[in-house]
Amino acid sequence: MFGRFTMNEKNYSKVPVFENGLAQPVFPLTDGKTGEKYDPVTSSIVRYCVYVETDYDVDGDGKRDLVKAVVQVPRSAVEGNYKAATLYEARPYAAGVQEDGYPHMKEVAEKEYHPVNFADLDKKVDAHVPQGCISAMDLSLKADPADWYYPDKGNNNVMVFENIDTFDYYLVRGFAVVLSAGFGSKGSDGFNYVGSDYERDAFKAIVEWLHGDRIGYADREGTVETKADWSNGKVAMTGRSYAGTMPFAVATTGVEGLETIVPIAGIADWYSQQNMQGAQRYWPKEMLNSFLAYFCSSRYNDETLTEKQRDDMGAFHHEMSLQQIKGGFDYNPEFWGMGDYRLHADRIKCSALIVQGLNDENVSTKQYEMMYKSFQKAGKNVKAILHQGAHITPTMPKRYGILVDGKFYDDIINEWISHYLYGVENGAENRPAILVQMNYDQRKWETADSWETAYKMTLTCEEQGTTVIDTDWEAAGVSAENFDDVMGVRSSNMAQRYVTDPFKEAVTLQGTTCVRLRAALKDGDAEADFNPVNSNDADTLTMKLGMHEMSGRMDDVKLTLLLCDVCDEEFDSIQSVDLQRNTIPVNVVKEGGIISGGEVPAWNEAEFATVHKKYRVITRAFADLCNPEAGYEPETAQNSIELKKGEYHDYHIYLNATRYTVEPGHSLALVITTEDPINCLIHKTYSVEIENASVTAEVPMTAAVENRVMTRK
Incomplete structure (x- = not known):
C-alpha cells in the first residue's frame, strides 16, 4: 500500500x-x-x-x-x-x-x-x-x-x-x-x-x-x-x-x-x-x-x-x-x-x-x-x-x-x-x-463464548397464602420521582418483595429470567374500565389505546416486575438518574483521551458516574393480566381475556435480558407490583391477588448455583 x-x-x-x-x-x-x-x-x-x-x-x-x-x-x-x-x-x-x-x-x-x-x-x-x-x-x-x-x-x-x-x-x-x-x-x-x-x-x-x-x-x-x-x-x-x-x-x-x-x-x-x-x-x-x-x-x-x-x-x-x-x-x-x-x-x-x-x-x-x-x-x-x-x-x-x-x-x-x-x-x-x-x-x-448459558438457578417461595397488591400510589408513597427507590427497599399495599438470603459468593446472571405465578383480579370496576385517569397528561387520541370502547375488550390490567440487587449496606452502582430512566451521567477521566486520528478532533475519555444506594434494579418487565398466553415471543400477546374477579390464571413473565454479577453479601429481590407511574398511560383502580407459593423465577446463570428460597419482606 x-x-x-x-x-x-x-x-x-x-x-x-x-x-x-x-x-x-x-x-x-x-x-x-x-x-x-x-x-x-x-x-x-x-x-x-x-x-x-x-x-x-x-x-x-x-x-x-x-x-x-x-x-x-x-x-x-x-x-x-x-x-x-x-x-x-x-x-x-x-x-x-x-x-x-x-x-x-x-x-x-x-x-x-x-x-x-x-x-x-x-x-x-x-x-x-x-x-x-x-x-x-x-x-x-x-x-x-x-x-x-x-x-x-x-x-x-x-x-x-x-x-x-x-x-x-x-x-x-x-x-x-x-x-x-x-x-x-x-x-x-x-x-x-x-x-x-x-x-x-x-x-x-x-x-x-x-x-x-x-x-x-x-x-x-x-x-x-x-x-x-x-x-x-x-x-x-x-x-x-x-x-x-x-x-x-x-x-x-x-x-x-x-x-x-x-x-x-x-x-x-x-x-x-x-x-x-x-x-x-x-x-x-x-x-x-x-x-x-x-x-x-x-x-x-x-x-x-x-x-x-x-x-x-x-x-x-x-x-x-x-x-x-x-x-x-x-x-x-x-x-x-x-x-x-x-x-x-x-x-x-x-x-x-x-x-x-x-x-x-x-x-x-x-x-x-x-x-x-x-x-x-x-x-x-x-x-x-x-x-x-x-x-x-x-x-x-x-x-x-x-x-x-x-x-x-x-x-x-x-x-x-x-x-x-x-x-x-x-x-x-x-x-x-x-x-x-x-x-x-x-x-x-x-x-x-455464547449468550445462552448451560445453567439456571430457580428461586421459589414456599410461603402459603396470598398477597394482595393494588394501584393506590398515594397510600404506597409512590410517584414517578421515587418509584424505583420505594420498590427496591420495601413492600407496601402496592408491591410485594420476595427476597433471597444473601449470597456467600459472587454469582452472575446472563440471559432472560422467566417468572411464573398464579394471580387473579381481586377488585376493580371493570364496567367503568377501572376508572381510568390520564396520569401523564397524554393527548386524548393516545388515551384511547387501552380503552374498552375502542378495542372492544379489557386491556392493560398491568403487573410490573423488578429483579433487584439488594443489600443492608449502601453500595456503588451504575443507575440512571432522570425520570425517564434514559440518562446515566459520566465523569471525564481524560480530556482528549479518545483519539480519532488524522485531522479529526479527539473526544474526552469518560467513565460512568455511580450512585450509592441499598438497591439496584437489575431488570424489569411489564405484563397484562388479560394476556395469560403471552410469553417471550411478541406474537403470543395476540389473545386476551376478560378477567373475572377471583378467577386465577397462570402467567409466565419474561424480564428484559441482562448480564449482572451479584456480589457476596447481596441478595436478589423479586418485586411484583401493579403500575409504574413512569410507564403508565392510563392509571386504573384495581387490585390483584397472588398465590405466594406459585411465585418462581428461573434465572439463567453463567455457572452452577444452588436453587434459592425467597421469603416475603
Missing part, C-alpha cells in the same frame, strides 16, 4: 492503508458544513446529494417516491484511484425533526381527516425515465452545502444533518459515508411509516444504488441519473436507536451488497418496543407510532409543499393511529407484523456486531437479544458488545467516549468493517461472541 498523507502533498491519489488490521488515517479532511470552509473544487472529500428511486408511491402523487441521501466520498475514489467501501447510516431524524410532537398530538386528537386506504400503497407506478447522466465529480461541483446543512425549522433552527461529521473517523481512512433520513423527510418523497416494509425498502434501495442495482438521480424530478461508480459495492450499516433499527430491518431483506451491520441500541420488533406481554412498556406520551412518524417528518418544513400535501401527510399518520388503537396494547399482526423483523431471520445474509447498553430502558435489552438470536437462526456470524451505559454509543462524537476493554470503540468497528468491506485478514470475525462490561467494576470486561 501507499504511504501516509502529508500536509504538503497537493494530489488526491491516496488509497486506503491497513496496518495492524486497521484502516489508517491517510486521507485529508475538509469541512462539509459551511460555504466558507467547503470548496468543492479543492475539497479532498467529495460531497453531494442523490435521490434514489424506490418501488413505491407512498404519497399518492402518481410518481415513484425518491429518497434523498447525502454522500461523502474521498476524492481519490471519485477520481478512480480505488473503489470505496461505504458506511451507511439510515437515520430518520437526520434531515430534521418536529419538536412540537406532544402539542401536535393534542391538536390533531379530535381533528377530522379524509379517509386513507393503506392498500393504495401497493399500487404500481411507472419508474422515472432518465434523460441524461452526470458523474459524481460534476455533481459535487454543483452541490450546495445548504442541501445537507440548513436550519431545522421544526427544531428551533438547530442545524440538520448535524451528524455530517459524525463519521469523519472513517472518511479519513478511506471509507465513503452515506446518510439518509428516508421517506417523509425534507428532500425526500413519501410519508414516514414507522416499522413498515415501505420504510425498510426505501433504505434498502440506497444499498442497491451503492451496489449498482438501482437508479439514483441528481435532481428531485428524477431526470438526470448519477451512478455510484466510485463504490466497491460493499456496504456496512450502523447507527443508534432508530438508526440502529434500520440496519436490522434492511438485513432481513437479504439485499446484495450489505456485508455487515453494526446496530447500536436497535429495535428487533416494534411491538415489544412499545409494549410487553400485552401491557404498555414505553413512555406514555409516545405510545402511538404516529407520534414518532410525525416527529421524523421534516418534510412538513418543505416550503414547496401545498396545504393539500401537508393534509395528506397528517391524514396518513392519523390513520396509523386508528390502526394501532384497534389492537390496544395487544399484538395485532396486521399493524405490528411488518415491524417484527425477527420473523424474516431466514433472509439474513450478512454478519453483525451488535452494541447495546445494559442500562438502556429506551430500547430495551430484549431487542438486543431478539436480534442476536435472529442472526444465530440465520447461521450468520454475530458478536455483541454490551456496556453499562444507557441509550448511548460508546463514542459520542463532540461529547465523550468510553473505552471498550481498553480500546477505542471506533478502532474496534474499524477492524470489523475493514475485514468485511475490504477483505482485510485481521481476525475480526473471530472476536469473542460476547464482550461485556462488568457492573461491579466498569473497568473490567469479560467475554463469553
